[in-house]
Amino acid sequence: MLEGIIRRLPRYEIPGLNVKFVDREIECKRLFYWLLKYDISWNFVVYGPWGCGKSEFFRALTWSSQEVEALHMIYFNLARELCEVSLLSRSTLKEHVISIARSLSSNYVDLVLNLYKLMEGLCKRMNLTDSRVIVIVDEIKNIIDVYGEALEYLITNAELTSRHCRAKLNIKNMNIIFITSEQTLAERIRRYEGKSMTTLLMWHLPKSEAYQLLGELKVPKEHRDLILKVCGGCPRAMIEISKTYENNVDLWMMNVMDRVLAAIYNYMREYGRSRSEFLRELKMILEDIDEIPRLKMYDVFLKHNIILPLVQEHKRLSTLESSLRTEGRIAYQLPIYRLCLQAMCDKGTPKITLKDIRDQLGG
Numbered sequence: 001m002l003e004g005i006i007r008r009l010p011r012y013e014i015p016g017l018n019v020k021f022v023d024r025e026i027e028c029k030r031l032f033y034w035l036l037k038y039d040i041s042w043n044f045v046v047y048g049p050w051g052c053g054k055s056e057f058f059r060a061l062t063w064s065s066q067e068v069e070a071l072h073m074i075y076f077n078l079a080r081e082l083c084e085v086s087l088l089s090r091s092t093l094k095e096h097v098i099s100i101a102r103s104l105s106s107n108y109v110d111l112v113l114n115l116y117k118l119m120e121g122l123c124k125r126m127n128l129t130d131s132r133v134i135v136i137v138d139e140i141k142n143i144i145d146v147y148g149e150a151l152e153y154l155i156t157n158a159e160l161t162s163r164h165c166r167a168k169l170n171i172k173n174m175n176i177i178f179i180t181s182e183q184t185l186a187e188r189i190r191r192y193e194g195k196s197m198t199t200l201l202m203w204h205l206p207k208s209e210a211y212q213l214l215g216e217l218k219v220p221k222e223h224r225d226l227i228l229k230v231c232g233g234c235p236r237a238m239i240e241i242s243k244t245y246e247n248n249v250d251l252w253m254m255n256v257m258d259r260v261l262a263a264i265y266n267y268m269r270e271y272g273r274s275r276s277e278f279l280r281e282l283k284m285i286l287e288d289i290d291e292i293p294r295l296k297m298y299d300v301f302l303k304h305n306i307i308l309p310l311v312q313e314h315k316r317l318s319t320l321e322s323s324l325r326t327e328g329r330i331a332y333q334l335p336i337y338r339l340c341l342q343a344m345c346d347k348g349t350p351k352i353t354l355k356d357i358r359d360q361l362g363g
């Protein structure tokens with residue numbers, strides 16, 4: 001089963017981007033290790049830095065699984081419309097999913113809370129006996145936005161759904177994988193860890209794969225080292241630099257600087273911190289980022305996607321870049337964030353310029 005998916009994965013082409021999907025074999029293997037490890041009704045939450053490629057990875061997986069027998073993957077993106085299902089799932093499956101979805105509810109989010117009904121409908125229309133079903137629900141933040149404090153319900157409901165599907169519908173197993181880039185949400189979900197759910201971390205592309213993507217994007221060779229140094233293999237950042245900023249890395253860095261500054265002003269305002277108090281705290285976290293959960297700055301930096309908490313090594317789908325200590329608990333989502341903060345600390349003010357970041361980079 002896994003071999004078939006891995007073979008097909010590099011053939012996936014990213015819609016609208018005109019680049020080939022850069023290999024995610026390790027993630028694929030580790031994910032299936034977890035899926036097969038628990039041959040019981042067990043669900044997963046995959047989180048990671050904003051733009052590291054979670055959505056694209058699961059779209060690629062769903063597409064690659066089309067030809068694998070006895071495996072049915074269904075990908076929903078709650079930020080988009082039903083068309084994504086039709087793009088990626090096997091053709092018979094996609095037609096049924098769409099027609100059942102339409103008969104069940106006009107609200108896309110409701111559908112995810114009624115997955116048992118969807119599965120029941122599918123089993124009536126096609127033979128899923130002894131098949132493995134994997135339902136992927138991307139952008140779960142939208143459920144919370146629609147239903148408010150529905151998180152606990154979502155998690156418990158997911159457990160019941162997969163248990164019922166397995167017990168009553170004669171399928172081999174069903175797993176639900178939730179995906180989010182919202183760090184505040186990921187943090188809340190982790191409280192339910194271990195009951196019927198495991199949180200897995202995905203990371204940016206490793207160095208050689210990141211170079212490969214820069215090549216696909218036709219980024220001039222002279223910019224590549226600098227780009228990797230500031231964005232640490234983040235595919236979204238690389239695409240942004242190449243397409244939106246036409247390889248003008250300085251312009252991109254200035255934009256990031258403004259975003260970091262906005263987060264900091266937000267923090268100082270919301271929690272009444274003076275500049276010197278802020279700088280004192282900043283010095284402390286630059287010495288050891290793992291100290292940040294003690295501070296209110298933690299919530300703001302999570303919300304603004306500047307940092308994220310790491311799970312233990314065995315729950316990481318990706319191999320983290322070597323500059324991130326494996327035993328560390330907190331990481332910057334992009335290396336440029338640390339560079340900006342270090343420049344502020346060195347200069348003694350949040351008001352830094354491009355030159356200050358360039359100095360941090362060694363000229």
Ligand SMILES: Nc1ncnc2c1ncn2[C@@H]1O[C@H](COP(=O)(O)OP(=O)(O)O)[C@@H](O)[C@H]1O
Binds near residue numbers: 017050051055213235
């Ligand atoms: N393995 C990959 N190869 C090439 N491009 C990728 C890869 N992973 C992600 N991308 C691209 O990078 C951008 C961000 O990826 P996305 O999956 O949206 O990130 P996330 O869901 O983690 O926020 C998208 O434009 C996506 O097409």
Ligand SMILES: [Mg+2]
Binds near residue numbers: 054055056138
């Ligand atoms: Mg996404």
